[in-house]
Amino acid sequence: MSSTTEPTGRREQPAPAGTAPAGRSRQGVRALLVRLHFYAGVFVAPFLLVAALTGLAYTFTPQLDQALYGDRLRVEEVGERVLPLSEQVAAARAAHPEGTLASVVTPAGPEDTTRVVLSVPELGEKQRTVFVDPYTAEVQGELTTWFGSTPATTWLDDLHRNLHLGEFGRLYSEVAASWLWVVVAGGLLLWTGRSRGQRAPSARGVLLPDLRARGVRRTRGLHAATGVWLALGLLFLSATGLTWSQYAGERFGRVLDATRGHAPQLDTLLPGAEPAAEEAGDAHAGHGGHGTRTEAPPVDPASFDTALAVAREAGLGGTVTVTPAADATSAWVVAQSDNVWPVHYDRVAVDPVEGEVTATVRWADHPVPAKLTRLGVQGHMGVLFGVANQIVLALVAAGLVAVVLWGYRMWWQRRPVREDRTALAGRAPARGAWRGVPLPLLFVGVPAVAALGWALPVLGVTLAAFLAVDAAVGLVRRTRGA
Incomplete structure (x- = not known):
């Protein structure tokens, strides 16, 4: 959802998006956002596209179950x-x-x-x-289920969570969930803010694309305005997806432990039964302080x-x-x-x-964090509001697919065109945008990003990897130039 000014003619030479300003100012922050949004869009968008498509398929599992297993699910x-x-x-x-x-x-x-x-x-x-x-006690059939899910729902659930690649495959969905809110927040700031010399955008300009525009400006308007409408839904999916992710979910569990935000345990110890010594003081034991286990009758x-x-x-x-x-x-x-x-x-x-x-x-x-977590997960799975929940999720997933495709189309439309040759894609925003960020923001932002990298480890590792590669590329280019 970038709002950098672009030329409309095919034969014009576009300037690099987000050129780092000479001095430290608000424009430096904007240039850094442009660069972050661009690279996150280019490299993370494939993960978002897969997550959106698999999530869209999962949205329709109740209807799919009825079509495939209706003879067992209904009387x-x-x-x-x-x-x-x-x-x-x-x-x-x-x-x-x-x-x-x-x-x-x-x-x-x-x-x-x-x-x-x-x-x-x-x-x-x-x-x-x-x-x-x-009504008749007649057995209508059986299925192999996973926590109550039918085989079809289980297959689509695994596809969405890990692409059927096990624990390693879960990294794809955590990459998508970790970066989704970054892409959304950065795009909103770029689209609703204003560049140097521009007037503040109107509400209509933010919410509706200019369909009279042509070329990259039209695509950018569709990309950004659609992103604004989807923002709340995408932020919700990012937050709820992270709560049960592999690494960020573990960090989230620590926060719930520290704030006593877990759902209360149901004490299943029968009256008069003696709790086991090793479990009596364990608030998180499977039976909430349960006695020495004996074989169930x-x-x-x-x-x-x-x-x-x-x-x-x-x-x-x-x-x-x-x-x-x-x-x-x-x-x-x-x-x-x-x-x-x-x-x-x-x-x-x-x-x-x-x-x-x-x-x-x-x-x-239940404490408020436990309630929000449970409701968020149910809403993410499309079962909280019945069909209405399914429709909303389907619209958000389909909209995300469109936003990703428009983003790549913008990258292609921004490619430099000359008389003798045409580039394959648009130029990347200029390196070194951080030098234009005001020092107070850097002093606050660097520790904040480090803390965020701890809370969301996959985001932190992938961001650090990009910075390392980017620095190496810059060093190689400077060496060649010298």
Whole structure:
């Protein structure tokens, strides 16, 4: 979203964008922004393009799931009475006795099936989900799922997160998320600011491109104005994507630890059970201070009915996930999983033998950082507002693709054209723009960038690598010139 002045004629010779000013002034800051925005756009835009295209595909996974697996996800006919969970679980286990019962997810709507999730050793971290008609207890099929996601959704999720390249592939998405906000913020400053001798742009000039312009000026207007409209959505995707990234996500977790911003743990220790000495003081233990683990007793399907009834009495409505006890000293867990706004994420620990709630964590009990993190992730995945969330994400992803392509088109349009030859692309902004930045800004900016590089390690490493290569290129050119 650069706003440097460009010639409109094909045969004119454009000056290098962002030429470093002779003195230290605001124009030096602008020249530095032009250079940063240019190189970030050239080298990071491919990562952004892939992230936008894969994210756009992931946006439509609910509809894709219905098209591919509708015979398992939906019932053939909505009945008048829902059968007890115990009957549905028994039917699922009769058809699939392998593995152990991991959880049961109640239907999200009257036309949806119940999901009985089995832990099968040979599937590793994935599960086998059996789909049962809640009105007839008829098993409609099974799928290999990953945290509740169908095979198609899992494949697209891996494509978006790591391009099916494992942990190494996650670097691509973290590069995109780390630099996206830098590109957006720099473009906004360049487009809404003014160059030397220019008037401040009007609101109309900022929000709408000048379609009467031609050549690079028209492309720049489309690129920048579209970026303004997308700015909030892109900044949201950048921030939420970083929260569960590999390196920046780890830094974010440290901040939550320091500020006690994590979601509260549900204590699943049964009354009267003794906590293990090594876990009693661990606030982040898997069972919130849980006793010495013993083998879990066989799951009685009737306990699902008891746990669900107790949770309903405690106020948990809508879709819930019922998880059996992990061992003999643990309670069952019933958790709401209603992602459509207003969300419902209450959780209760239930003793099915006594038929009572032993612990409760309400959504209202979550600290603000934990709430924002959870809602941000759900919004990033397109499940927070249902179809409306999907539409917004699709528009932002498609808009980002257009902005990237317009950016490359500008680079091509700015190429020097002479009578004898034509360059392949436009000239890069002049080196040394930092010399025009006022000293107070440098004294504040350098430590700020260093701190930012610690918080976002991938951004810091890639920026340092670019500076090193840029310095080396400059040294080689000066040596050749001498």
